[in-house]
Amino acid sequence: xxxxxxxxxxxxxxxxxYLYWAIVxxxxxxxxxxxxxxxxxxxxxxxxxxxxxAQTPPTLFPKDPQTRNYTDAWTNxxxxxxxxxxxxxxxxxxxxxxxxxTAAAYALSKLRPIFGNVVLGLMLATLMIPAMVLIVPxxxxxxxxxxxxxxxxxxxFAIWLPLVAxxxxxxxxxxxxxxxxxxxxxxxxxxxxxxxxxxxxxxxxMSRPILGVVSIFAVTYVWKDFLWPKLxxxxxxxxxxxxxxxxxxxxxxxxxxxxxxxxxxxxxxxxFLIFQRNIMAGLTSGSLKG
Amino acid sequence: xxxxxxxxxxxxxxxSGAYGKATRTRRGRKMRDNLTGYAFLIGAIFCFALFSWFxxxxxxxxxxxxxxxxxxxxxxxxxxxxxxxxxxxxTAWKNTAYFTxxxxxxxxxxxxxxxxxxxxxxxxxxxxxxxVYLPVILPxxxxxxxFKYYAYDPSDAGLFNAILKFLxxxxxxxxxxxxxxxxxxxxxxxxxxxxxxxxxxLAALQNIPGELYEAAELDGAGLLRRIWNVxxxxxxxxxxxxxMLQIVATMQVFIEPLILANGAGTQDSATTVAYLIYxxxxxxxxxNGAAALGVIMLLVLAAFSAVYVRLTTKQD
Numbered sequence: 001x002x003x004x005x006x007x008x009x010x011x012x013x014x015x016x017x018y019l020y021w022a023i024v025x026x027x028x029x030x031x032x033x034x035x036x037x038x039x040x041x042x043x044x045x046x047x048x049x050x051x052x053x054a055q056t057p058p059t060l061f062p063k064d065p066q067t068r069n070y071t072d073a074w075t076n077x078x079x080x081x082x083x084x085x086x087x088x089x090x091x092x093x094x095x096x097x098x099x100x101x102t103a104a105a106y107a108l109s110k111l112r113p114i115f116g117n118v119v120l121g122l123m124l125a126t127l128m129i130p131a132m133v134l135i136v137p138x139x140x141x142x143x144x145x146x147x148x149x150x151x152x153x154x155x156x157f158a159i160w161l162p163l164v165a166x167x168x169x170x171x172x173x174x175x176x177x178x179x180x181x182x183x184x185x186x187x188x189x190x191x192x193x194x195x196x197x198x199x200x201x202x203x204x205x206m207s208r209p210i211l212g213v214v215s216i217f218a219v220t221y222v223w224k225d226f227l228w229p230k231l232x233x234x235x236x237x238x239x240x241x242x243x244x245x246x247x248x249x250x251x252x253x254x255x256x257x258x259x260x261x262x263x264x265x266x267x268x269x270x271x272f273l274i275f276q277r278n279i280m281a282g283l284t285s286g287s288l289k290g
Numbered sequence: 291x292x293x294x295x296x297x298x299x300x301x302x303x304x305x306s307g308a309y310g311k312a313t314r315t316r317r318g319r320k321m322r323d324n325l326t327g328y329a330f331l332i333g334a335i336f337c338f339a340l341f342s343w344f345x346x347x348x349x350x351x352x353x354x355x356x357x358x359x360x361x362x363x364x365x366x367x368x369x370x371x372x373x374x375x376x377x378x379x380x381t382a383w384k385n386t387a388y389f390t391x392x393x394x395x396x397x398x399x400x401x402x403x404x405x406x407x408x409x410x411x412x413x414x415x416x417x418x419x420x421x422v423y424l425p426v427i428l429p430x431x432x433x434x435x436x437f438k439y440y441a442y443d444p445s446d447a448g449l450f451n452a453i454l455k456f457l458x459x460x461x462x463x464x465x466x467x468x469x470x471x472x473x474x475x476x477x478x479x480x481x482x483x484x485x486x487x488x489x490x491x492l493a494a495l496q497n498i499p500g501e502l503y504e505a506a507e508l509d510g511a512g513l514l515r516r517i518w519n520v521x522x523x524x525x526x527x528x529x530x531x532x533x534m535l536q537i538v539a540t541m542q543v544f545i546e547p548l549i550l551a552n553g554a555g556t557q558d559s560a561t562t563v564a565y566l567i568y569x570x571x572x573x574x575x576x577x578n579g580a581a582a583l584g585v586i587m588l589l590v591l592a593a594f595s596a597v598y599v600r601l602t603t604k605q606d
Contacts, residue, residue: 002496002499002500003500003503003504004409004410004495004498004500004503005406005409005410005503005513005516005517005520005521006410006513007503007504007507011412020412023411024411024413024414027407027408027411027418028414028417028418031418031421031422032421034481035421035422035424035425036421036424038436038437038440038441038449038481039424039436041436041440041441041449042436042440045440053440053447054445054447055447056445056446056447056452057446057447057452057455057456058447058448058449058452099333100333100334100337101334103330103331103333103334104330104331104333104334104335106330107327107328107330107331108331111323111326111327111330112327113323113324113325113326113327113328113331114324114327116327116331119331119335122338122343123334123338126338126342126343126346128592128595129342129346129588130538130541130542130587130588130591131542132542132544132563132564132567132584132587133346133349133584133585133587133588133591134341134342134345134346134349134584135567135568135571135584136349136352136567136571136577136580136581136584137344137345137346137348137349137352137581137584138341138345139571139572139577140345140348140352140577141340141341141344141345141348142341145340146340146344161337161340161341162337162341164333164334164337164338165334165337165338165340165341165342170334195326195330199330220427223429224428224429224430226429226430226431226545227544227545227568231572241429241431242429242430242431242432243431245431245432245435246431246549249435249549254439255439257435257439258435258436258439258440261429261431261432261433261435261436262432264429264431264432265428265429265432265433268427268428268429269424269427269428271427272420272423272424272427273420276420276423279423279427280419280423280489283486283489283490
């Protein structure tokens with residue numbers, strides 16, 4: 001491990017060592033409190049009865065834990081359906097992003113057709129446009145597609161297709177493909193492999209890590225997204241978890257809303273804990289070096 | 291690839307016989323290669339065109355139009371005038387600016403400090419990273435309901451008020467007091483979002499060569515001096531980039547006011563520009579006005595980015 005701000009020697013002995021361990025313990029305690037504390041409060045709060053939650057001072061442990069809020073949330077808000085919807089949109093988003101974005105990045109990186117750089121530039125330029133600025137014209141487009149005049153409202157394509165227009169994915173994938181040696185592609189072409197075959201048999205197997213990153217980001221993005229699904233999925237049958245909970249929050253006891261929020265958060269937290277290494281690697285691989 | 295596509299100068303002229311034929315087939319091949327390339331690109335181009343490029347132009351066009359009973363006409367700057375005269379317009383900009391500045395003061399410095407701290411620890415690194423990133427992974431709606439109902443409960447049963455009371459500090463009405471609305475929203479937003487900045491900074495910190503610290507220490511530089519003269523200059527680019535990204539993101543703050551403050555908040559204390567776009571577009575049936583507000587927001591952010599880039603690159 002390379003040296004950082006404070007040298008190993010300073011931490012290794014004498015007073016420095018005590019100070020270091022004191023800081024480690026303090027950081028562990030404080031960070032656990034700040035980042036897990038609210039989650040604990042959320043999970044246990046939803047186990048409390050309506051009276052207990054309104055009690056002062058609040059109880060640290062639920063006196064009489066009951067799962068009623070959770071079961072109420074599950075049945076009254078139809079969470080199973082909402083969760084299925086969200087999952088369905090997430091899987092579709094992964095599929096469409098993987099197919100169209102990898103194909104595009106492959107073309108831009110290896111096939112390099114005429115004006116490819118112009119296309120890439122136009123794609124990357126969309127990174128500069130704030131999402132909020134596009135929301136109205138995107139919505140107007142989605143409810144009445146140009147030329148064909150079809151509405152995408154309540155159709156999963158309203159979520160899938162805009163997500164393909166993700167310049168960050170194209171950038172990540174293209175940069176990864178750029179690092180694959182040209183000789184490999186040339187060898188495959190000499191052997192008579194078509195571009196599609198080259199992509200499928202040579203590029204994709206080598207790109208598993210980056211494809212994993214793109215997929216995980218697509219899933220978490222769909223799970224977290226709020227405004228766009230709220231606009232294009234107006235009917236109760238097609239809502240996502242976040243939108244559905246928000247729609248019900250007005251007329252539902254707050255403990256039930258929080259219980260539903262806990263249930264909605266579980267899948268993303270599980271996905272994160274399983275893939276945390278890939279997620280963290282992906283996060284920093286996209287960033288610039290300082 | 292490169293050798294295949296560059297045709298020698300002499301062969302550009304059409305020649306008779308076998309040589310000319312070769313040129314023609316080579317040209318045909320190049321054409322076919324281009325077509326293949328675009329066949330791979332077509333799906334992405336279609337989606338970008340439909341949901342990014344076209345809406346960008348359409349937003350600008352819409353902002354100069356008015357649609358009434360299916361009839362669209364050009365109205366010049368009418369939408370802009372109407373939007374600016376909306377009493378909430380200036381309040382929304384004021385609130386958005388306030389949120390952005392507060393988020394910059396807390397949400398920008400804090401992740402850097404946390405990253406420096408975590409980078410110095412030799413133990414429990416993985417655990418602490420997961421902790422910091424955990425809120426980022428939560429659906430914002432879930433996290434915000436937690437804050438709204440449990441943390442910002444204005445009675446003494448709320449989590450924050452209970453803590454304040456325990457410490458014998460004055461309690462707060464949180465979202466129900468206009469003065470606390472923005473700080474409370476910034477607090478929730480920082481908790482939810484700081485994890486990704488921390489991880490980006492951590493990666494940048496690990497790229498600083500250890501010799502620099504070594505040399506600084508030999509020169510007698512203390513801890514703060516080393517941070518000021520080594521850590522910050524070495525991470526300057528990423529610091530500048532994230533400042534910009536954060537400001538652009540916080541200027542678009544939307545879900546925090548929507549969920550925590552039911553949109554406008556007490557005495558309009560939570561109305562943001564993004565929320566106003568949503569209001570006009572989807573509640574007041576004024577899509578053209580919302581488009582105009584979107585264009586204003588785009589111009590403000592673009593102007594800000596231009597000034598920012600100018601300032602940060604001038605120093606080099």
